[in-house]
Amino acid sequence: MDTWAAGSGSTSFSDESGRLREYRRVEPVYDAFVCPLTKTVMQDPVTLENGQTYERSAIERWFLECSANGRPPVCPMTQKELESTYSKPSIALRNTILEWTARNEAARLDNAKIYLTSEAPHDILDGLNDIQSLCLKNNINKLKARTSGLIPLIVDCLKREEKVRCSALATLRVLADDEDDNKEAIGETDAIRNCVKSLFRENLKEREEAVSLLQELSKSSHLCDKIVAINGAILMLVKTASSHSDNVITVQKADQILDNLESCDKSVHQMAENGRLHPLLRRLVE
Template identity: 55%
Template sequence: MAESWDDSHELGSQSDDSFQFERQYIEPIYDAFICPLTKQIMKDPVTIENGQTFERGAIEKWFNECKENKRKLVCPLTLKELKTTDMNPSIALRNTIEEWSARNEAVQLDVARKSLNIGCPETDILRALRFVQHLCQKNHSNKHLIRNTELIPMIVDMLKSSSRRVRCRTLDTLRVVVEDDDDNKEIMAEGDNVRTIVKFLSHEQSKEREEAVSLLYELSKLESLSDKIGSVNGAILILVGMTSSKSENVLTVEKADKTLENLEMNENNVRQMAENGKNGLECLVGWGGFGFRISLVKMK
């Protein structure tokens, strides 16, 4: 049976595999960790005059609303009047929450690691990939953790999946993992991985092409990798074709164009672009029976 795939599916949606992952594997949450206003785990807990504790941003908003609406200054929990808006950081509670979060994330990451296997169910792999994204987006230092636990090669292996959903989520996850992290980019680009990413530029599904070019754009920001991308046979030709394609979405065209700009940092790439442009080369480039017809008339 053919696998269906909706190109409009938002990979970063908070629908959200990562939070299902957390709910399933997390340690018990203590009531003291939860802000009475936001109902979320506090990141910056502060204690007000009457001893009640809230998330800083939430209680500040409450105080501002009291002032703007000319209401009495009261505690949102007890509704008793307050004399001051003073807030004291609850350092001990914040440290306890951070330690609790670190323990839980370590457990969840171990579960995610076990799920990053081609033989695992699609839902488990997607959930694990989304959790990795969640960690990286939560704190940049977690990207070091992903690298040091050798998860990047395991994530790359998911590109071999027969599931389009898994492949697209993998490309998106790799983009998040390498963004603003040169060490992760170097690891991601080891072996034949760059060539594998380039092949996705010619896949039939537009979502795979979009995710692949976004990942290549991040990698191309590192000068040492711009040469590696340009050296892949057909990479520059395909990128040029994408920039002039009327069938690609605006984001894909924009990322392809910016990737080419980054590739110009390398002399060999510039020479290749110039030679192709000078000769007005027209060729058909493709893998797996799918290709782009590219006409190079003028290069920057």
């Protein structure tokens, strides 16, 4: 009987099989969840007198159009006239959709965690994009991303290739936005050091993402000290803030970071050494 030779790749096959078994199933979109008018999953389903269910805002717009066109209200699906435009909230369906959404979002975050440990850049990018999408949707997913240990894995992606680094920086920024606990969790990793490294890179997109993340992190006074402590951070931020070639928004963000860093005495002297004198002059006047 044939056997796998040592080093023939059986380990990678086994690892891949194990990885596939670890993926959590994401449930499909059920037809009953989709509004016939918007063709998207309903958030506030309501049912008409004939039993047809629609997204509230969509059916209300439909009835307004009927009225504007001088027509009696009709059901969009059956085109039959209705006695009333009254719609009853479908609470049971709404709760079912919410539960389905929560299960799927939890599964997607778990799957993203597996994607981030892949060696394939496209897998990592898929994972990062899904995390961004979920965390932009609501803050609960930002909390879940932190408590499930995703932040250190995302930070590890800052050591990967250019496209992955850009996506990882953007993902960390989304996680940090208006979330102090996430900022602190990011600050406990090598994220700031790697972020400053990105300021030195040639890729404009990567530098822009690095500045955006640092701007968000610099809103924490505790993390300001960590930013200032990284060699070259002030130098590159001053250079970016005074740049005539970088994106205007990026220049403004760099300027805002430096304003935030002024609370740290060490930063004021470093800024002066690199040509940004007004913070030091303000202190001397005061």
